[in-house]
Amino acid sequence: MDPTLIVNCTDHTPVGVRVEAYYSAIILGTVRLVALSTLSTLVRNVPRRKMYLTSLTATAISLLGVATFSCILVEIQLITVVVF
Numbered sequence: 001m002d003p004t005l006i007v008n009c010t011d012h013t014p015v016g017v018r019v020e021a022y023y024s025a026i027i028l029g030t031v032r033l034v035a036l037s038t039l040s041t042l043v044r045n046v047p048r049r050k051m052y053l054t055s056l057t058a059t060a061i062s063l064l065g066v067a068t069f070s071c072i073l074v075e076i077q078l079i080t081v082v083v084f
Contacts, residue, residue: 042051
């Protein structure tokens, strides 16, 4: 049996959730806590218009980055595109 797989306590059968999923949840919660603390400070100290412009710019750059990365992966055939 894989030691990184979570098992049922009564009969020790695998339940299909890997331990890495729990670590991912802990890391995600920590990142959210840090982001919330940082952003609550920014809301008080930075003018609203500047914050909106920064958010718009960061969102656009992120979306372009994801689109570019996806196109590159499709071109080198690491992922396949499924059309419904």
